[in-house]
Amino acid sequence: MTDTLKLASRTGRMHASEIRELLKLLSRPDIISFAGGIPDPELFPTEAFRSAFDAIMTGPEQTSALQYAPSEGYGPLREWLVEYMARIGVSCELENIVMMSGSQQGLDYLGKLFLNPNDTALVTWPAYMGALLAFNPYEPNYDRITLMGNRPASDFSARAEAAGGEVKFAYLSSDFLNPTGETLTLAQRNRMLDLAEQLDIAVIEDGAYQELRFDGDAIAPIQALDIERCGNINQARTIYCGTFSKTLSPGLRVGWVCGRRDIINRLVIMKQAADLHSATINQMATYQVARAGFDAQVAKANAVYRHRRDCMLAALDKHMPAGVTWTRPEGGMFVWVTLPDGLDAAELLARSLETEKVAFVPGRPFFADGSGENSLRLSFSCMKDDQIEEGMMRLGRLFRTAKSALK
Template sequence: MTNAPALASQSDARLDWPSLFATRSTRMKASEIRELLKLLDKPEVISFAGGIPDPALFPTEAFREGLNQALTGPAAGQALQYSVSEGYLPLREWLVERMKSLGVPCGVDNIIVTSGSQQALDYLGKLFLSPSDTALVTWPSYMGALSAFNAYEPEYDRLAPFSNREPGDYAKMAAEKGGVVKFAYMSADFANPSGETLSQAARERVLDLAEELDIAVIEDAAYQSLRYDGEEVATLLSLDIARCGSIEAARTIYCGSFSKTLAPGLRVGWVCASSKVISKLVLMKQASDLHSATLNQISINHVARSVFDVQIEKIVSVYRSRRDRMLQALEAHMPEGVTWTRPDGGMFVWVTLPEGMDGAELLAASLKHENVAFVPGKAFFADCSGANTLRLSFSCANESQIDEGVGRLGRAVRLVQGHKAEDLS
């Protein structure tokens, strides 16, 4: 018995695990957001870090009814059984109607249900990217997408619809890096992290570029339903279909999610695209996890059919008020030289600090002196730039927490600025 630890230690030393890992594993990094979410368990910390919905707003009664119906009567066997990889048919039928309301005529063969839209991004990275191929992404971009794509060893180039770059320049840069451009990825509505929305003109420019390069377009629509102000802008997929005539001819792949509207814990998202793309994603689903949890899909289908529009109206009202309060608090408490976006929807305000300040340093000072958390912006840039930026989420903080937390954050900014000034003197 006394020799067991020594034997275990010797065994561990014999096996060099890193030498067995695939080269792609070196590009897998811990999520800063996942780590920061641990702070939610500390009551003294006011967190603007996690881009997560407020659990107090979940339609729990509708889910209770849906789960009860799924687990009673003859349907119980189906809810607990293996299912088809494409997804629960009634849910896919509801999604067909949802996509039609967004200007996207399609059928059930154009829909696959995934385990959240994060799984969809992973599958699309796997489907399109060979090592050294180029993905066009925005600067900044959703860090979960970068994490998903990183596993497939791509290169990145900056997607800027109104830049002066010619399409051939993107192709040339990709060739110099040893691959070709495969897709353009963006969150067109209330983007994570910037909160910004692409105008219709910008969306048309993205489609023009994609046609010139003959590449796919991945539209991440996780926040598309959360509009608080302004006129709705047509989805990239609907604009694409208007150009080419049908979803089967479209190059745009729409990734949707119930995580920000109904509840994230059930992990239900979907992809809407040409059946040629969906058929490949079905094969990946079969090889990966067979299918998304049937019980969860049945429950989501019940809630979507019974309360979706009411739920959207409720959360939009609450989040709009919190967005307004955060913008007011930033105006009141941020020192001169700090700027921020004014989003028309979503969950985020993107803050730019004066040149020379570092968001990671500010986070350390903010946690130590003010008990306020946020996400430093550097992780959202494919080239690790943007050190003087940060993301604030207003979705899970009430108005008094926003007032207090932004006030504290303003003090932390001034503290760090003072230290910088002392270092220069």
């Protein structure tokens, strides 16, 4: 017997996601929860998936669905994605797409591909918490992406060098960032590319919420702007992570990475060594459902989410006390709330669960430097109108009380 086994140093950086730990507590039916950032299961194309699985398991691919398959993924789905990427402005070929078990796996693999311990990853403040959790085991430092043009590139590289490594990439979401719901302007996307060029680093563009646009015009992905600048995806520095989790189904774990050939080849080799390939039948079923009605499914989900976002913004307007501010996202699943300085959202969550029976996610874990204690994330994706109204009323009450106690 042994009391402890000797682990790698990197395990010191591995912690449970506060959100997922929190979600375990939220199955209590008396809680109104704006915490989980998950799609509304009532919107899943369940019948289309049922029929896809049935067609696969009774058709000519029934055996290949169950057998080992190439690490790069299911060909027809990758071909569909070549067309999809073209539609959002990214011209690429089959060799530029590798399938992943969700875009989360893409983030893990890209961390593994780029990061030595003490290297620097540039991220936004706040950033998607899951990306920080995926990168952490590779022991990077983080520095803050600022897209105001007010910090010279040399400052980033000097700081990275002082920390014992190099800047390896910038990671960000262009559209409807989890947690803020905010979108980068075209000018900000171009400034991101300018900075990446000056530092000669990769840009990892997280497109998880890309399709969930309720209003306003789509803006070209950074990868598309990059290809415009350099002429060809195989010379571009931007690597795009996509997923079907927000549009079709998260449980099937089907995502992809689109990028230059040399990087995709390395990801394929990495995947071969790490899990051989993502499950085939899930890719086949996703292909069937996407081909038959991706756009209709997205339109249906966006209509519902748009309505809920509107409800939430209206309820916030009505119930929040002065001094509380929030984002007005054009898409996605989240509104980001900033409380007056001095209030701590984690403390307020504990109080909220007890007295108001309302859940949200405190903002701090989204900040690589542990700041953001007075911010919080609200998800509107799974909530009905009356729950949103009631929940914002209760939160407004809680925040008003807390604010008064500050003085």
